[in-house]
Amino acid sequence: MSHWLVGLVIAIAMMAITWGALMLLARHLPEGTAKELARFLPACLTTMRRLRRHPAVPRRARIAVGFAGLWVLSPIDLIPEFLPVIGPLDDVVVVALALRYAARTVPRDVLLEAWPGDPRLMERLLG
Known part of the structure; x- marks a missing residue:
């Protein structure tokens, strides 16, 4: 023991x-x-927290963003976090998909306002 x-x-x-x-x-x-x-990822968590509280974000987008936030914070992952470089890859993919889904119904200026980082990165993520 x-x-x-x-x-x-x-x-x-x-x-x-x-x-x-x-x-x-x-x-x-x-x-x-x-x-x-x-x-x-820290910027994504900040964005998700801001989007959850914004009145212009519809319920479905809030649910998707909330799910992605829980996925990032969850200790259960498809790829373990302790693996260098590829560890957070599943988190990044889930966050990117949730933000792209939310971008269909949320005004672009609201998404850019919620993003704390460089706006060019969010523009690139959203396509």
Whole structure:
């Protein structure tokens, strides 16, 4: 039993160290596409929170955006988060699909107003 517990503690410590190192490296990324991609999921969560409360967003779009937000926050993923680069890929795909679905019924200026990042990234996402 104690060997199992030691292994679990080591695994949790390694994951925490890896996350810490990634966060430190992300702070030192040069301005541009790489830094915007590192900010993408947090910006998406902010956008979803703002869209859920906006009166111009219809119920179906709110449900889709809420589902995508829960998907991102959920610990259950199709691709485990601890895998570098491809870990958050399923989250990005779900968020992109939800925002594109919402863009069909939500005015474009509302979506751009809710997006905290570079508006060009949202324009590119929406097509």
